[in-house]
Amino acid sequence: MHIFDSVQKTKRKFTPLKEGKVSLYVCGPTVYDDAHLGHAKSALVFDLLTRVLRANGYDVTYARNITDIDDKIIKKAIEQKKEIKEITDFYTETFHTEMEAIGVKRPTIEPKATHSLEAMVDLIQKLIDKGHAYQTPEGDVYFDTASDSEYLSLSHRMQNEEDKQERVVSSTYKKNHADFALWKSVKDNSITFSSPFGAGRPGWHLECSAMIEKHLAYRDTPFAIDIHGGGADLLFPHHENEAAQTRCGTNHALSNYWMHNGFVNIEGEKMSKSLGNSFFLKDALKEYDGEVLRFYLLSTHYRSNFNFNTQDLAASKKRLDKLYRLKKRLFGLAPCSDETTFKKELLEALNDDMNVSSALALIDEMISGANETLDISGKHKQLKRETMANLAYIEELLGFGVKNPFEYFQFGIDEDTKGKINFLIKARNGAKAEKNFELADTLRDKILSYGVNLMDTPQGTFWEKF
Template identity: 55%
Template sequence: MKIFDSHIKDKIEFKPIKDNEVRIYVCGPTVYDDAHLGHARSSISFDLLRRTLLALGYKVTFVKNFTDIDDKIINKMKATSKSLKELTEYYINSYLRDMDELNILRADIEPKATETLEEMFDLIEKLVKNGCTYTLPNGDIYFDTSKDPQYCSLSNKCQDSEENIQRIKTEGKKNPRDFALWKACKGEDDVCFDSPFGKGRPGWHLECSAMIKKHIAYPEGEYQIDLHGGGADLFFPHHENEEAQSWCAYNQHLAKYWMHNGFVTINGEKMSKSLGNSFFVKDALKHYPGEVLRFYLMSTHYRAPLNFSEEDLIASKKRLDKLYRLKKRVYAIVKKQKDEEFEKNLLLAMEDDLNISKALAAIDEFVKLSNEKLDKNPKDKTLKQKIISNIDFIDKLLGVGGSDAYKYFQSGIDENLKTKIEELIQKRESARKNRDFTLADKIRDQLNKLDIQIQDTPNGTVWEKN
C-alpha cells in the first residue's frame, strides 16, 4: 500500500512497525457543539483508510479521542449553565450518532482528556525533569520549543505561520511558538483539576501524546505508533507540538507516518464558526440519508479541498442510485459467489493512497456491465450471485451499498405516508393469505393511486415511490 505522508510530502510505501499490525491515532472533536461537515469528512477519510487496511488483512487498532476540557467548552458551560460532564456527554453522544448515520466504524478506543489526567501529569513531569519547560509567575507551565532542535521539522510550516503565531501573545512567554502544558486556575469560575503542579487544567496539545502513550504506544523503538492523522489544519501547530513534547519526553518520534485530509469549504470559504458558515451534519441529515452524504463527501480524494455544494451532492446521489437500482435487480439473491478480479481491482485503487476516483470508476463500470449482462441473461444465477457478492464487498470497503435496496429509495418520503403504505401492504398480505384476491387487487390499485409500485419477492412485498 502507498500513502501520501504529510511529513515527507510524497507518496511512499506504507510499512508498519510490526508485520500485519497497524496502530492508528486520529484527532477527534472538541465537544462543545454538534459535528460539522469538517468532522464528517475527516472521519470518512480515516474510516476509508481503516477499512482498506482491514480488507488487506491487517490487524488494526484505531484510536480517536474526545477533547472534553477546553476554553470553548468552558465558555459554552457559562452560556448554558451546564456542568462539564453534562455538556460534554451530550455532544459526545451527538457526535457518535451522526457518525453512526455516516456508517463510520466506531474506534477501538475513544479516550477522553478528563480520563487521561494522570498520564498528562507524568508527561509534564518528564518534560520538567528534562529541562524542556518553564513556569510563568501565574503558575502556567510552558514547553520551551528552543529545547527541541527538531522543532518545525515535521510540518516545515513555522515560517509560513509566523504572522499567526505573533498574534498569540502571553506575557512572560520566551518564544511566540512556546505552548502551554498546564494552565493554572484563574478564578472561581474556571474549571480546574488537582495536580502535582497545583490546581489547573491541561493545555490542548498535551492530551494526544498522553493518550497515545497510555493506549497504543510501542514502549521501545524509533516510533510510538504507525500513523497519526487528522485535518490539515491540525498539522501545525497541533501535531508539531505533539511531536515535540513526545520526542523530548520519551526520545521517540510520535508516529512513523502522518496523514491529513483536506478542508471543506462552503461558497469558497473554509468552514469556520467565526465566519458563520459551519454546516452541521445533523442539518444535512434532515434532508439526505447518511449514506448519501457519506458517498458525496468521500467522492473527492481525501487530500483535496472539497467545496460543499448541494447541486454536487444531488449529482453524487444519482451515481449511488445506479448501484442500488442494480441491487434491486438481484434483490432475492441470498447465495453469493466471490468475484476475485473485481475485489482485486477495487483494492488496488484504494491501496494507491485511497484513490477513490479510480475505485468509483471501477464501480461505475461494474454497474454498467452487470446491467448489460442481466439484460441479455436475466435468469443467470451465477451472475446474480457475483453481483450481490461485489456489492457486499463495496459496502465492506467503502461503507456504501449495504442498505436494503427498496428502503434506500424510500428516503425523503413523509413518515405518515410510509405508515399508510405499510398498513395497506399488510392488509393486502392478509387478503392474499385468505385467498381474497379481489380485495388484494383493490389494495394494489389504492397503492398505485399513491404512486407506489410494489413487488412480491420471496422475502416479502417491497415497495418504492415512482
C-alpha cells in the same frame, strides 16, 4: 499499500512497526457543539483507511479521542447553566449518532481527555525534568520550543509572530512567542483540575500526546504509533506541537506516517463558523440519506479540498442510485464465495493512497457491464452470484450499498407515513391470502396514493418513493 506522508510529502510504501498490526490515532471532536461537514469528512476518510488496512489483513487498533476539557465547553456550560459533563455527554452522543448515520464505524478505543489527566501530568513532569518545559510565576507551564532542535520539522514552516499557538490568552512570561501551554493555571472559581503545578487545566496540544502514550504507544519501537491522522488544519500548530512533546518527553518519535485530509468548502468558500457557513451534519441529514452523504463526501481524493454544493450532491446520488438499482435487480440472491477480478482491482486502487476516483470508476464499469449482460439474458446465474459478491465487497470496503435496496429508495418519507404504508401492505397481503382480491386492489390503490411504487417479489412485497 502506499500512503502519502504529509511530512515527507511523498507516497511511501506502508510498512508497519510490528508485523501484521497497525496502530492508528486520529484527532477527534471537541464536544461542545454539533458535528459539521469538516468533522464528517475527516471521520469518513479514516473510517475508509481502517477498512482498507483490515482488507489487507492487518489487525488495526484505531484510536480517536474525545476532547472533553476545553474553554469552549466551559463557556457553553456557563451560558446554559449546566454541568460540564451534561454538555460533553450530550454532544458526544449526538456525534456518535450522526457518524453512525453516515456509516462511520466506532474506533477500537475512544479515550477521553478527562480520563487521561494522570498521563498528562506525567508527560509535563518529564518535559520539565528534561529541560524542555518551564513554569512561570503565574503558575502556567510552557513548552520551550527553543530547546527542541527539530521544532517545525513536521510542518516545514518558518515561525511567525502572528502564528496562533493556543486556544487561550498567552502569558507575558513566555520565553519565546512560539512556546505553547502544557498547563494553564486557573485562579478563578471555574472548572479546574489538581496537579503538582497547581490548580488548572491541560493545554490542548498536550492532550493527544498523553492519550497516545497511555492508550496506544509501542514502548520498543522508534515511533509511538504507525499512523497519525487528522484534518489539514491540524498540521500546524497542533500536530507540530504534539510531535515536539512526544519527541522530547519520551524515548521515541510520535508517528511513522502522517496523513491529513483536505478542507471542506461550502459553495466554493472555506467552511467557517465566523463566515456563517458551517454546515452542520445534522442539517444535511434532514435533507439527504446518510449513505448518500457518505458516497458524496468520499467521492474525491481525501487530500483534495472538497467543495460541497447541492448540484454535485444530486449528481453523486444518481451515481449511487445505479448501484442500488443493480442490487435491487439481484435482490435475494446469495453471493458466491470466489475471489473475483473486480474485488482484486478495487483493493489495488484503494491501496494506492486510497485512490477513490479509480475505485469508483471500477464500480461504475462493473455496474454497467453487469446490467448489459443481464439485459441480454437474465439467466447468467454465476454472473449474478459474482455480481452479488462484488456488491458485498463494496459494502465491506467502502460502506456503499449497505441498505435494503427497496428501503434505500424510501428516503424522504417520514416514519409515520412509512408505518401507515407498511400497515396497509400487511393488510393487503392478508386480503390476498383470503382471496379477497377486491379489498386487496382497494388497499393497493390507497398505498399508491402516498406517492410510492409497489413491488411484489418472491421475497415479499416492497415499496419505494417515486
